[in-house]
Amino acid sequence: GAGVSQSPRYKVAKRGQDVALRCDPISGHVSLFWYQQALGQGPEFLTYFQNEAQLDKSGLPSDRFFAERPEGSVSTLKIQRTQQEDSAVYLCASNPDRGFGETQYFGPGTRLLVL
Amino acid sequence: GNSVTQMEGPVTLSEEAFLTINCTYTATGYPSLFWYVQYPGEGLQLLLKATKADDKGSNKGFEATYRKETTSFHLEKGSVQVSDSAVYFCALKGNTDKLIFGTGTRLQVFP
Numbered sequence: 537g538a539g540v541s542q543s544p545r546y547k548v549a550k551r552g553q554d555v556a557l558r559c560d561p562i563s564g565h566v567s568l569f570w571y572q573q574a575l576g577q578g579p580e581f582l583t584y585f586q587n588e589a590q591l592d593k594s595g596l597p598s599d600r601f602f603a604e605r606p607e608g609s610v611s612t613l614k615i616q617r618t619q620q621e622d623s624a625v626y627l628c629a630s631n632p633d634r635g636f637g638e639t640q641y642f643g644p645g646t647r648l649l650v651l
Numbered sequence: 652g653n654s655v656t657q658m659e660g661p662v663t664l665s666e667e668a669f670l671t672i673n674c675t676y677t678a679t680g681y682p683s684l685f686w687y688v689q690y691p692g693e694g695l696q697l698l699l700k701a702t703k704a705d706d707k708g709s710n711k712g713f714e715a716t717y718r719k720e721t722t723s724f725h726l727e728k729g730s731v732q733v734s735d736s737a738v739y740f741c742a743l744k745g746n747t748d749k750l751i752f753g754t755g756t757r758l759q760v761f762p
Binding site: 640 | 655695745747754
């Protein structure tokens, strides 16, 4: 079946613009995660949903970052008033259910460049 | 807090050489441990995992053993191929659902 998809794959924004990044998880997956991967670094956790409930947003770097998953499937990560330090690859992952050791399935990422 | 440390790269090997990529972790409780791989131009893929001490994860000729006494999860492969060239990430999942990743190790295999 289809994997996790993300759009757009690439986004160039001028500093100060708002951007919206979309994630389509694997159908039926309960949990959805967003990570930020800076160049040459490992992914860092941003936020986590179980169905439509945002259970952990401790990794969001500032109040300019906002994520939602209103119907428990597709999720959008919004970044307001983008800054150059927001340039990174934004990864979405899903897994079937909460559970110790459950595998997370990653999408291809959205590469954001803020000029 | 929980953290993962892995060896810096790049690791450069000739085809059929033995590979070790070191990974150590700091965590409270009993985390699950993972190796993810990122091939050029592709997304992160799970390579292998282990959920309790002394478990060995294995896949595609790669192995890693969960060593609680040394807090390590080193990745090994007996004979690497050019197609194994990628970035490898060690990660842990503790008592929350999020993954904590190391910084990644780039492997370059030459024929």
